[in-house]
Amino acid sequence: MAEGQAFTIVAEELERATNLDRLQARGTLRIALKAAGLNPKQLRMKELRGVIERLLPGELLVRGIDDTEAVVARLLAVLPRNDDPIEDESPLAVFRRLGSRT
Amino acid sequence: MIDLIALLGLLAFSAASLLVGARLLGLARHTRGLPERLLGLSLMLAGGIGTMVGIAPAFLPGLDPRVAYATYQLSSILCHVGYALLPYFVLRVFRPRTTWAMGLFLLSLAFLAIGAVGLAVTLPLGQSIHHPGDEGRIWQLASLMGRFIGNAWAGIESLGYYVLLRRRLALGFVDRETTNRFFYWGVCTIAGSVVWLNMATEMLIPAVAANVAAARMVSALLGIVSACSLSVAFFPGARRSEETLGAEAPKGTSHRG
Numbered sequence: 278m279a280e281g282q283a284f285t286i287v288a289e290e291l292e293r294a295t296n297l298d299r300l301q302a303r304g305t306l307r308i309a310l311k312a313a314g315l316n317p318k319q320l321r322m323k324e325l326r327g328v329i330e331r332l333l334p335g336e337l338l339v340r341g342i343d344d345t346e347a348v349v350a351r352l353l354a355v356l357p358r359n360d361d362p363i364e365d366e367s368p369l370a371v372f373r374r375l376g377s378r379t
Numbered sequence: 380m381i382d383l384i385a386l387l388g389l390l391a392f393s394a395a396s397l398l399v400g401a402r403l404l405g406l407a408r409h410t411r412g413l414p415e416r417l418l419g420l421s422l423m424l425a426g427g428i429g430t431m432v433g434i435a436p437a438f439l440p441g442l443d444p445r446v447a448y449a450t451y452q453l454s455s456i457l458c459h460v461g462y463a464l465l466p467y468f469v470l471r472v473f474r475p476r477t478t479w480a481m482g483l484f485l486l487s488l489a490f491l492a493i494g495a496v497g498l499a500v501t502l503p504l505g506q507s508i509h510h511p512g513d514e515g516r517i518w519q520l521a522s523l524m525g526r527f528i529g530n531a532w533a534g535i536e537s538l539g540y541y542v543l544l545r546r547r548l549a550l551g552f553v554d555r556e557t558t559n560r561f562f563y564w565g566v567c568t569i570a571g572s573v574v575w576l577n578m579a580t581e582m583l584i585p586a587v588a589a590n591v592a593a594a595r596m597v598s599a600l601l602g603i604v605s606a607c608s609l610s611v612a613f614f615p616g617a618r619r620s621e622e623t624l625g626a627e628a629p630k631g632t633s634h635r636g
Contacts, residue, residue, distance in 0.1 A: 314546030324552050331550060368540050371414045371472050372564075373557045375403065375613055 388599030396426025425461025494522025534569035
C-alpha cells in the first residue's frame with residue numbers, strides 16, 4: 278500500500294461514519310497517531326489497527342461521539358486484511374537488523 | 380596516572396569499535412544491507428584500525444621518524460574515511476530524501492576533507508598528528524568540526540527516534556530491545572561529539588589548555604561511556620523481547636498526547 282493511502286482510507290471512512298468534517302476527521306486521526314509516535318505517511322496496518330482500537334475511541338469521546346464501538350468497527354472493516362511488511366530501510370527496520378544475530 | 384586512564388578510555392573505545400564494526404560487517408555479508416556496511420566500516424576504520432594505528436608510534440620510541448610519519452598519515456586517512464561514513468549512515472537511514480540533511484552531510488564532509496588534507500600537508504617529520512603545531516591547528520579544528528557535526532547529528536537523530544519509539548513501545552508496536560538500541564547508540568555518539576568538542580576547546584581556550592589533565596580525564600571517561608553504550612547497543616541480547624502487537628500493553632491503553 279502506498280504511503281499515506283491507509284491513512285486517507287480510514288480518514289474518509291471516519292468522516293462518513295461520524296458528523297466530523299474532512300478536516301476534523303483527518304485532524305482527529307492525526308492526533309491519535311501522534312500520541313502513538315506514528316507518521317501518517319509510514320504506517321503499518323497493525324499499527325493503524327492498534328491506534329483505531331486503543332487511542333481513537335478516546336479522541337472520539339472528547340469530540341462528542343458516543344457510539345465509538347460502531348465507528349471503530351466501520352474503520353477496521355475498511356482496512357486491508359493483509360499486513361504489509363515494514364519498510365526495509367526505515368530507521369526502525371535498520372536498527373532491528375543491526376541487533377540481529379544473522 | 381591521567382595518561383594511563385586516558386589510554387584506557389581510548390583502548391576501550393577502540394576495542395569496542397573493532398568488535399562491533401566486525402560484527403556489523405559480518406552481518407552485512409548475510410543481509411547485503413548498505414546501512415550495516417556503512418556503520419561497520421565507519422567503526423572499523425575510525426574507531427578501530429585508524430585509532431590503533433595512530434597511537435602505535437607513541438609506544439615505539441625507537442621508531443624511524445619516516446615510518447612514524449607514514450603511520451600517522453595512514454591513520455589519518457583511515458580515520459577520516461571512517462568519520463565521513465558516519466554522517467552518510469545518518470543521512471541514508473534517518474533522512475534519505477531531505478535536502479537540509481544532504482546539506483549537513485556535505486558540510487561535515489567538507490570540514491573533514493579540508494581538515495584531512497590540511498593535516499596531511501602540514502604535518503612535519505617527527506611530530507604527532509594528534510598534537511599538531513601552529514601550522515596544523517586550523518586543519519585539526521576543521522577536522523574536529525566535521526567529526527562533531529557527524530557525531531552530534533547521529534546522537535540527536537537517534538535519541539529523537541528513541542523518544543518517538545517510547546510511545547510506540549507503550550502500545551506494543553515495537554520491541555524494547557530495538558527501542559533501547561536507539562538510546563544506547565544516541566548516548567555513544569553524543570559522548571563522541573563531546574570528546575571532539577573537548578579537544579577543540581583544549582586548542583582554543585587557554586584556561587582549558589592549562590588544565591590538560593582534566594580535559595583528558597573527561598575524554599577518557601567519555602571514551603569508556605561510548606565503548607559501553609556501543610557494545611550494549613549492537614550486541615544482541617541473550618533474550619529478545621516480545622515483538623507482537625499488544626505484547627507490552629494491555630488492550631484499552633490510552634495515551635493522550
